[in-house]
Amino acid sequence: MDTNELKEIFKIFESGTISKMELETDSMKIKLEKPVTPETTAVPADRVHPESTPAAAQNTIDSPIVGVYRQAPKPDAEPYVRVGQQVQEGDVVCIIEAMKTMNEIKATCSGVVQEILAKDGDLIEYAQPLMIIGDAQ
Amino acid sequence: MDTNELKEIFKIFESGTISKMELETDSMKIKLEKPVTPETTAVPADRVHPESTPAAAQNTIDSPIVGVYRQAPKPDAEPYVRVGQQVQEGDVVCIIEAMKTMNEIKATCSGVVQEILAKDGDLIEYAQPLMIIGDAQ
Amino acid sequence: MIRKLLIANRGEIAVRIIRTCREMGIRTVAVYSTADANALHVQMADESVCIGGPAAKDSYLNMNNIIQAACQTGCDAIHPGFGFLSENALFARLVEAVGLVFIGPKADVIERMGNKNEARKTMQEAGIPVIEGTPGIVSNWKRGLKAADQIGFPVMIKAANGGGGKGMRIVHDHDAFKNAFLEAKAEAKACFGNDDMYIEKYIENPKHVEIQVAADEFGNVVHLFERDCSFQIRNQKMLEEAPCFLLDDKIRKAMCKDAVKACQAVHYSSLGTIEFLLDASGTYYFMEMNTRIQVEHPVTEMITGLDLVKLQIRIANHNPLGLKQKDIVCRGHAMECRINAEDAKADLKPDAGKITFLNLPGGRGVRVDGGIYDGYTVPPFYDSMLVKVITFGDTRLECIKKMRQAMEECVIDGIHTNEEFHYFVLHQKELIEGVYDTSFAQKCLKEWMENESV
């Protein structure tokens, strides 16, 4: 489904004085209700936290160009990074070979390599996520 | 779905004094409710009356065929019915001329003729409402 | 002079007729049932009139309401499209009786060609090859059996006023004859209110080849070449092409000549089709004459460059053809796929419902004749045909490749269609080679259903 539509519906519902709504369309069924009392604002701060944390603490390093993924500077060399390794923003994490040029890709954030999403020799598209960087442990 | 439609529905609902609404169309099904504060219910009874009464007690006589509306048996004769007249189910209320045949149209319910929707000589489509019949007074 | 025309039909063909009328400067009146208030043809016509309830008998077959609507809206003519009242002689007569032009041949010819046995006799007298059979009605099963023995099995028992596969039986041997005859007769009585029966030799797995003809009131008759309509399931055509790919040119010429002769024999003056069965040896037989515009007319339009609806209206408007046989040239190859609201996986069970997403094909050499739009709800009361996709190529292979591409592009969500089945058919050897006969489609569907169920 289209979450923008959902956002739109929320906005409409919240802006009015209506306290209860049930809506069913071809593609969705939704029930909305407003608290009848002043508690509306009293949302516990910690309830918001657990949902938003992982998203905030997890980043990906995305390819800035189209090319071929190289995990190491030379075919038989050690890979630039392995899962579990700590990287600093600016560290070279892999190479994207394009037009016979070796382009060093640098970490765009610091953290621990949680997963490497590309394999040696893969065609990499623009903006394709190459690896997931998590919080330092 | 079209959120503009939704906005429109909300506006209509909010602008009135109605506190609960259930609506079902081809593309959606919606239930709306307003918070139950004392003021909302305090609608003067007579304000509701003129709006809701006619709808409930009102029927139409619809054309069963395509043809031309004739209000009277002959060009110069008296019309079968006039506004305000009481009719009984089965009474002839008009003629629909089709293929040079005069088809007598009979009242499908009893009551008072509130409005005649067709004019002498009009092209009448199938299922087109010809007159509105209200409760006997 | 026709200035305003009522279209006594719905869906794709109503839309098709409206488009040509617009081009000709003729105003249009659509008619519709209460179930069709949102249909495309209603939105496209200049005016529209509701003529009855959802059941066809109450609306699209309701002659009085239709004619009344035409008279009241000031029409000069009525186009019956195909199906519904298009080959109803009584309707044609009524239309003429109220002083309107019926877009089609004279009522007498419709009637004469509507009776299969009568049509057969007429053609035989005109020297057109017909299938060997009884010269007239067979009054009882004993006489029928005697005739069948003379003709030689297999034979076909047919109702003189039949159609749509009803009142028909194929009989392979002497012993099975009696029961089949009695069954077919009872069915004919039930379906058509008339149980006149006759018997013909049964042609096994023929090709169904039909010749498009056009004739005016001044005795000018031309043919517009042939169509191969052998792709049929339960007597319903689903894919058609023009010309017939492997048809020997000598046979083509003979068929076309006979088709013209057939028109002359009945003093025909309209657009029409002469259907032939062509057996494996290259022998052909007159089957029937259709006195209406046909679903598959666009393939002929593609190869000849003519607008057949325009031609049909012009003839009804008492214009001369304005075409000589030598002006009509066959160029390239055209194919039509009928996209139906039918669940191909469920043996083509008709479907209905709301179209939730629609993408129709486009580009060079692709024509789309449709009666639907995105968000349209297909009512369950009528024919399941939604859209016809027609492709044209310099060669037959180019035409097939374009059709494959068109089928890939075509997306109709929300209801089941036969579109994927078409895609499968377009990759089958027999289709590609053009050798398929009337037994092919059913075989193909069976194979596809088996594949799909895995």
Added chain:
Amino acid sequence: MIRKLLIANRGEIAVRIIRTCREMGIRTVAVYSTADANALHVQMADESVCIGGPAAKDSYLNMNNIIQAACQTGCDAIHPGFGFLSENALFARLVEAVGLVFIGPKADVIERMGNKNEARKTMQEAGIPVIEGTPGIVSNWKRGLKAADQIGFPVMIKAANGGGGKGMRIVHDHDAFKNAFLEAKAEAKACFGNDDMYIEKYIENPKHVEIQVAADEFGNVVHLFERDCSFQIRNQKMLEEAPCFLLDDKIRKAMCKDAVKACQAVHYSSLGTIEFLLDASGTYYFMEMNTRIQVEHPVTEMITGLDLVKLQIRIANHNPLGLKQKDIVCRGHAMECRINAEDAKADLKPDAGKITFLNLPGGRGVRVDGGIYDGYTVPPFYDSMLVKVITFGDTRLECIKKMRQAMEECVIDGIHTNEEFHYFVLHQKELIEGVYDTSFAQKCLKEWMENESV
């Protein structure tokens, strides 16, 4: 042998190329920017590669990423479409350098024809009529003014490397020259990084007539008749037709002959267009040569029956044309309306946004080449062209009537388009008579906006 082709473009032309490739059995790779992930061409291609961010310079103009994508996906060739890199000699060179086929002419020819002054000189030497003007670059305004006085006012000041109306000024008298020259030169510097200027006689309100040509590597050159592209607003074509209705046959023949001569002069080998200006007296002048497939190519396809993209690919694949001039016949009349995401009421201000309902026209003689679908969100980053509607008729009037009908059927909700403006244009006297010149469209738009604002 081209087996797999990357399309370095987007939208309607990418879809157009994919369709022909499918028919030819060539696999396709689409490229797209992050803003185009849901675009139709991405969904229709066999494979697709994201090549950059929304800005064209980061994606569709990113030569390295495009060529890398072609190499990595195993393509043999790159089709540049129109716009973007289609007339970029460096790109053509790079494509050839990595061993791929560039679907277009040789890089040297692209370069030579890309420089307007160079092209003009070449054509003059080949004996093609060119507009009177300075033989080369004019170094300063004083020399320019002297030349202008000799040529006679009005004159056009032009940037040698210009395009899209930038770096150009029309000057009507001696006194206005200096300022106009300096402005145009500064603009040229800013837009093209090069401020070489030259001066030509200005032809007032001409017709813009162009000849489609095709030439192979073996010296075979043919013309495919002309197109009338006089309907332009701010140098953007919006409606085109073929052939040019009122063109005198003697002039047509001379123009076609000169177009062929132009190709021979530069040893051209691809599809191309020679643009001419035709003044009211019937004199014509070479304006420029386009070395790419053009937006309006379908009208030529309709009147000749040829697939120009197929022809272009075949030539790039080192095939001989396989066509002789006498085989190419002009039949009927074709017109194209470009449906753009532009608010006609706001002087054609480009629009973007979600298409909430889409109904494209159909039927006989109607072709739709589009790059959109129902629910598609038009991104704000690129050209505003959404769909091309092409109609074909035996006569020009039939063709216009079909286009009116097509515009009535066309519904694009959710964004503003120029569709209603087209409908208005199709009812204007000058359009119907075919006499309109390049001043007509702007006048028409002004009138329409005034009507609409009432």
